[in-house]
Each structure stands twice: as C-alpha cells, then as structure tokens.
Amino acid sequence: MSILINRSSKVVVQGITGKAGAFFTRDMIRYGTKIVAGVTPGKGGQICEGAPVFDSVLEAVEEAAAEVSIIFIPAALARDSIFEAIDAGIKLVIYLGENMPVHDMMVIKRRLKEKSCRMIGPNTPGIISPGEAKIGFMPYFCYQKGPVGVVSRSGSLSYEVSYGLTRAGIGQSTSVGIGGDPVKGMDFVETLDLFEKDPETQAIVLIGEIGGTDEEQAAGFIKKHVRKPVISFIAGKYAPRNKKMGHAGAIISGGKGTFDSKIDALRDAGVLLAELPHQMPALVKNALTCRRSRE
Amino acid sequence: MRIFEHQGKDLYKKYGIPVPAGRLIDQKREIRKIFPDIDQGNGVVLKAQVLTGGRGKVQGIRFAKTVAECESQYDELIGMNISGHPVRKILVEEKVKIQRELYLGIIIDTEIGQPVMMICSRGGADVEEISKSHPECLEKIAIDVAYGLLDYPLRGTLIRLGLSKELFPSFMDISRKLYRFFIENDALFAEINPLILNDKGSLIAADARIDIDGAALYRHPEIQEMKASQEMGIEDSLRDKYQLEYVELDGNIGLISGGAGLTMTAIDFMVMEGGRPACFMDCSANVSPTGYEMALRTLNSRKEVDCILMNIFGGITRMDRVGEYILEALKRIGGVKKPLVIRLEGTDAVKGRAFIRDAGLPMCETFAEAVQQAVALGGKNG
Numbered sequence: 001m002s003i004l005i006n007r008s009s010k011v012v013v014q015g016i017t018g019k020a021g022a023f024f025t026r027d028m029i030r031y032g033t034k035i036v037a038g039v040t041p042g043k044g045g046q047i048c049e050g051a052p053v054f055d056s057v058l059e060a061v062e063e064a065a066a067e068v069s070i071i072f073i074p075a076a077l078a079r080d081s082i083f084e085a086i087d088a089g090i091k092l093v094i095y096l097g098e099n100m101p102v103h104d105m106m107v108i109k110r111r112l113k114e115k116s117c118r119m120i121g122p123n124t125p126g127i128i129s130p131g132e133a134k135i136g137f138m139p140y141f142c143y144q145k146g147p148v149g150v151v152s153r154s155g156s157l158s159y160e161v162s163y164g165l166t167r168a169g170i171g172q173s174t175s176v177g178i179g180g181d182p183v184k185g186m187d188f189v190e191t192l193d194l195f196e197k198d199p200e201t202q203a204i205v206l207i208g209e210i211g212g213t214d215e216e217q218a219a220g221f222i223k224k225h226v227r228k229p230v231i232s233f234i235a236g237k238y239a240p241r242n243k244k245m246g247h248a249g250a251i252i253s254g255g256k257g258t259f260d261s262k263i264d265a266l267r268d269a270g271v272l273l274a275e276l277p278h279q280m281p282a283l284v285k286n287a288l289t290c291r292r293s294r295e
Numbered sequence: 296m297r298i299f300e301h302q303g304k305d306l307y308k309k310y311g312i313p314v315p316a317g318r319l320i321d322q323k324r325e326i327r328k329i330f331p332d333i334d335q336g337n338g339v340v341l342k343a344q345v346l347t348g349g350r351g352k353v354q355g356i357r358f359a360k361t362v363a364e365c366e367s368q369y370d371e372l373i374g375m376n377i378s379g380h381p382v383r384k385i386l387v388e389e390k391v392k393i394q395r396e397l398y399l400g401i402i403i404d405t406e407i408g409q410p411v412m413m414i415c416s417r418g419g420a421d422v423e424e425i426s427k428s429h430p431e432c433l434e435k436i437a438i439d440v441a442y443g444l445l446d447y448p449l450r451g452t453l454i455r456l457g458l459s460k461e462l463f464p465s466f467m468d469i470s471r472k473l474y475r476f477f478i479e480n481d482a483l484f485a486e487i488n489p490l491i492l493n494d495k496g497s498l499i500a501a502d503a504r505i506d507i508d509g510a511a512l513y514r515h516p517e518i519q520e521m522k523a524s525q526e527m528g529i530e531d532s533l534r535d536k537y538q539l540e541y542v543e544l545d546g547n548i549g550l551i552s553g554g555a556g557l558t559m560t561a562i563d564f565m566v567m568e569g570g571r572p573a574c575f576m577d578c579s580a581n582v583s584p585t586g587y588e589m590a591l592r593t594l595n596s597r598k599e600v601d602c603i604l605m606n607i608f609g610g611i612t613r614m615d616r617v618g619e620y621i622l623e624a625l626k627r628i629g630g631v632k633k634p635l636v637i638r639l640e641g642t643d644a645v646k647g648r649a650f651i652r653d654a655g656l657p658m659c660e661t662f663a664e665a666v667q668q669a670v671a672l673g674g675k676n677g
Contacts, residue, residue, distance in 0.1 A: 075510065076513060076514075098580065099509075099510040100510060101481055101508050101510045101511035101514075102403060102481070102483060102508050102510070102511075103440075103478065103481045103508065103511065104511075105408070106403065106408055106409055106410070106440045107440055107441070109408045109409070110409075110439065110440055110441045125610055125611075137610060137611045138610050139609070139610045139641055139642045141642070152556075153556065154554060154555060154556020154557065155554055155556070155610060156553055156554025156555075156556050156557035156558075156579065156608050156610070157554065157556035157557050157560060158556075159608050159610050159641070160557060160560070160608055160640075160662065163608075163640070180555060180556070182403060182405040183403060183405060183408040184408070207556070209555070209556050209559060210559070212405050213405065213406050214405075217406065233560075235556050235557075235559040235560045235563060236559040236563065237563045237566075238562050238563050238566040238567075238572075239559045239562055239563070239575065240542045240544060240575055275567065276560070276563065276564055276567065277560060277662070278661075278662065278663055
C-alpha cells in the first residue's frame with residue numbers, strides 16, 4: 001500500500017494539450033500512472049497522449065471517473081483551474097507551479113476545506129508511490145518501492161535524500177512534496193497522519209527547512225499521535241537570515257521558525273535528527289531494524 | 296516587494312486612512328518652499344526613506360522647528376547609510392502631537408493559511424519587545440478570507456485592550472480600510488506603526504510598512520511602477536532580470552546550486568566542513584546558458600571568491616542539457632579565473648558529466664566529495 005495515490009488512481013491532466021502538460025503526461029504514463037482524461041477548454045473530443053480530452057473537469061469526472069487532477073496551467077490562471085477541479089468533485093488536486101499568488105492560495109484553502117478536498121502544492125515536484133504511480137515531475141530513478149514514507153518541503157532535497165535511501169537499498173512507500181510556499185495545501189501534519197495509518201509505511205522521513213512553523217507543528221503532532229519512527233533533516237542551520245519581515249513577522253512567529261526552535265521541538269518529540277542528508281540512510285536503516293526487532 | 300514609506304502612505308491615503316501632511320524631497324532648496332505648508336506650529340519631522348526597518352534607532356528620523364533647522368537636519372540625513380541602504384529621499388511631515396501610540400498590522404498566519412490582524416495598545420519602535428514582555432497588550436484576530444474582517448471580534452479586541460469607547464468607530468474604520476487595502480493589493484503584510492492618537496483625539500497613520508507579493512505584481516501595474524524608483528542592488532537585479540535567487544555572504548567559496556533546500560544544505564555542509572560560503576545562489580528558476588552565465592559572471596568578478604562550487608541535482612531538467620548549458624556559459628564568459636568544482640546528478644547525469652569531463656573540467660561523484668574539494672580549495676587560497 002501507499003498513501004494518496006497508487007496504480008489504480010484515475011488521473012485527469014488539466015492543460016494536457018499544452019507543451020508541459022503533454023510532456024509530463026507521457027512521462028507519467030511511462031511510469032505507470034493511470035491517466036484517464038485530459039482537459040483543455042475548447043479541445044473536447046480530441047485524443048492527447050492516448051487520453052480523451054474534455055472541455056471541463058466535470059466531464060472528465062462524469063465520463064472517465066477521474067479522481068485525481070494534476071494541473072499544468074500558468075500561476076496567473078491556476079486559481080480558476082484549481083476551483084474547477086475542487087468543484088467537480090476531484091478528491092486530490094496537485095499543482096506543481098511556482099509563483100502562485102499567496103492571496104489566491106488563501107482563497108483556495110478555504111474552498112478545499114469546504115469541499116473536503118486535498119491539495120498538494122503549489123511549488124512542489126508532486127507525489128510518487130514508487131512502483132505504483134507518480135503524479136509530478138520527480139526523476140523516477142531516485143525511488144524504489146519500500147517501507148519508508150518521505151515528506152518534504154523542498155523538492156531538490158527530497159530527490160537527494162530519496163536517492164540516498166534508494167542507493168542504500170531502502171525503498172519508499174510514498175514520497176510527498178508538500179511544497180515550499182508559505183500557504184499550501186497538505187502540510188506535514190496531514191501527511192504524517194496518513195503515513196502513521198498506512199500499514200506498509202514503517203518509518204517516516206521528514207525533510208524540513210528554516211522559516212515558517214511547519215516543523216514545529218509537525219513535532220507537536222508526532223509527540224501526540226505518531227508511533228512510527230520519524231527521521232528528520234532540517235536545512236538552513238547556517239543560512240543567511242531573512243531580514244525582510246516587518247514587526248508583524250517577528251510578532252506572529254514568536255521566536256518560532258528558527259533552526260534551533262525546529263530542532264528543539266523535533267528532538268523533544270523523539271525524532272531522530274541527521275546533521276546532513278547523507279547521514280539519513282544509516283539512521284533510517286537503524287530505525288527500521290529496531291522497529292522490526294521490537295515487534 | 297517592499298515599498299517606501301511615502302509610497303505606502305500614498306496608497307493608504309487612497310483607501311481613506313488618515314496620514315500626516317507631508318512632502319517627499321530630494322533637494323534642499325525645496326524645504327524653504329514646503330515648510331510653511333507642512334509646519335502646523337509644532338515643527339516638522341524628517342524621515343529617511345529606506346527599505347529597511349529600525350531607522351528610528353539610528354537617527355534616521357529627525358525633528359526641526361525652523362527652516363534652518365530643517366535644512367541642517369536634511370544635510371545630515373541625506374546620503375546617510377542605514378543598514379546598507381543609502382538615504383536618497385526624505386519625507387518631511389507635520390509633527391503630530393502624540394497622546395498615545397498604537398500598533399495595527401495584518402499579516403498572513405502561515406499556520407492556518409489565512410490573514411491575521413494584530414493590534415497592540417502600545418505601538419512604536421519597541422512593539423516586538425512589548426508583545427513579549429506585555430502579552431496582554433497584544434491581540435490577534437484570525438480572519439477568514441471567505442468572509443472578511445468581521446466587526447464583533449474587532450470590537451471585543453478593543454474592549455479587552457481597554458481602549459476608550461470614543462475611539463471604537465474610527466479604529467474600526469481604519470482597520471476595515473487596512474484590511475481592504477491588504478486584500479486588494481496582494482499584500483504579504485501591511486503595518487501601521489505607530490498608529491497615533493493625536494491631541495485632538497483622531498487616529499493618524501504615522502508610518503506605513505508594506506510588502507506586496509512579487510508573484511502578484513502582474514495585476515498591480517501601479518505598484519510595479521514603484522519598483523522603478525527603487526535602487527536595485529546586485530541581488531535584486533539578478534532576481535528581477537534573470538530569476539536567480541542570490542544572497543551575498545562574506546566567505547570565499549562561491550556556490551551555484553539548484554533549489555532553495557539543496558542550496559541551503561550546501562551552505563550548511565560547507566560550514567560544517569570548515570568552509571566559508573560566499574553566497575546563496577539558487578538557479579533553479581532559470582536553467583539556461585544565460586542563467587549559468589550570469590551566475591558564473593557574478594562570482595567570477597567577486598575578488599574575495601577563491602573557487603566556485605556548482606552542485607546541481609536535476610529533476611525536471613535533463614542533466615545532459617545542464618552540462619551543455621554550463622559549457623556554453625563558460626564559453627560566453629571566456630572561461631573563469633577561479634577553480635571550478637562541479638557535481639551533476641539527476642536525469643541523464645552520466646551524459647552531462649561526460650560533456651563536462653570531455654571539456655577538460657574536473658567532476659565530482661558525490662555531494663560530499665564536491666563540498667570537501669571546494670572547502671579544500673577555499674582553505675588553500677583563503
């Protein structure tokens with residue numbers, strides 16, 4: 001098993017006839033992802049990359065039983081496309097693009113809540129359940145099927161860490177890129193909850209970075225609700241400080257968001273910490289062995 | 296995108312938020328002309344226009360009672376350097392008689408992904424410290440963007456903060472206007488600090504600190520134009536023209552990387568190995584010959600940089616292309632003077648590495664190897 005997506009997940013590609021849409025559709029099909037439909041308004045009736053193209057997401061849901069949508073639409077137009085997917089009854093929306101206005105994302109977040117829909121992104125490589133399906137543009141060779149759930153804010157770091165695990169013979173159940181934007185769809189907590197409940201996932205790798213309070217929230221959740229071992233790397237110990245925020249930023253963060261604050265919170269929650277990514281495989285292997293011997 | 300105080304005040308004014316009478320000047324002779332209009336018998340205040348906070352603590356704000364005083368303060372302020380920002384323009388304003396200073400701000404609370412309004416009954420330069428030492432002076436109102444700012448939580452907040460009832464209507468009015476400004480202009484934060492209660496019992500926005508979402512500037516042409524009046528440092532111009540995220544650091548090892556997380560990790564790694572990074576440089580938004588060319592040119596021209604580490608892990612981008620782009624960039628520059636350490640990983644990395652090796656450049660196999668080699672080179676020359 002995996003979380004959120006597997007080989008039978010029925011996927012619709014919004015913007016399938018565009019250059020990026022068509023390119024990554026081919027890439028995803030090659031990996032085994034079940035692309036059941038594409039959507040480009042005005043191009044309904046065509047076939048693109050072997051998938052029927054519809055004018056609207058609603059038609060893709062009704063006629064091709066699409067459940068998951070990946071959207072290849074420029075950031076300036078993405079809000080409308082994401083609303084369309086949510087309103088059509090899609091259960092998981094994935095948006096990889098960068099530069100989505102934060103205010104658009106705040107409005108989308110409200111709609112997601114109202115319709116009990118999940119979203120991954122923006123600003124992420126997407127999600128992959130190795131050996132099952134990938135919805136996103138991560139390089140497939142970094143991954144192999146296995147017992148480790150990976151969740152990351154940074155795309156580039158998730159490749160680096162997953163590739164390290166794969167080379168050490170440690171596979172992954174699912175790797176979720178929650179994305180680097182301040183306001184996003186799924187967060188660490190929601191993803192950790194799914195990994196904790198997934199019988200196949202035996203250990204969880206959490207890749208964080210300085211800024212925001214995602215890691216502190218994750219630590220709070222782990223302490224209360226996660227029994228599986230969690231191994232973490234936080235980037236930015238020596239990163240230049242962001243001097244941009246006004247008083248408001250300092251007041252609202254209340255001292256959270258720093259490297260030390262994150263490390264303290266995670267350590268307090270019993271999370272195993274790596275100083276650098278290449279130390280992760282050994283820590284994960286050890287955690288898996290301990291867990292097996294305990295059971 | 297940060298905007299100057301005077302630009303922010305112009306925007307607030309458009310939304311009906313009261314601001315002091317004032318004029319922006321960059322020539323001393325203007326003082327004589329504007330002083331009588333601005334001075335309301337109480338003198339004027341001169342405020343250095345810089346895109347950074349904390350100017351009050353380094354004498355970036357001055358007071359004057361006469362034209363002569365104002366001119367001599369102008370001379371001292373103009374050209375002054377405030378945290379690396381030169382003062383080019385000065386906002387001369389009427390001095391408001393202060394009865395009380397409050398704080399009002401709106402920011403995005405990333406924990407809930409919605410805006411939050413913050414009100415502090417003791418505003419001013421020390422508001423951050425006060426919010427810690429006197430938490431009872433600070434109130435937060437979570438806002439749901441679907442419904443906007445409601446009256447009842449705002450009213451409750453003002454009661455808890457102990458503000459006098461006569462102030463409620465004008466405070467609520469300014470709060471609603473600030474929220475409308477925040478939403479309509481894609482602000483990341485909008486602050487009024489201090490929000491002054493003057494001797495006549497009116498509220499006036501004595502400062503405006505605003506950050507507008509750069510990703511949304513396309514729908515705010517008038518704010519985008521303000522950018523033209525801002526001086527661009529090397530960091531801003533690389534970001535605006537070439538989509539390179541660049542932050543200068545004071546070390547001697549140049550870094551060219553892809554992805555913010557991996558770039559930060561490379562910096563962490565270098566420091567742990569005893570190296571001193573010269574920058575944060577994330578090229579992931581512009582993987583092209585020009586992107587690498589500008590990154591290499593920037594670091595090649597910095598005297599203190601002794602070597603350059605290129606660490607690229609490509610997901611979307613094929614690494615054979617990246618290899619070609621790097622070679623093309625080097626060709627355009629005519630080669631770099633500093634030693635290069637390169638590590639390429641990702642889709643088609645084998646081909647990419649072969650391109651680099653065939654061009655006679657050394658390649659590293661792993662992240663660790665690349666960092667250690669760069670640190671060794673940095674140490675040798677630095």
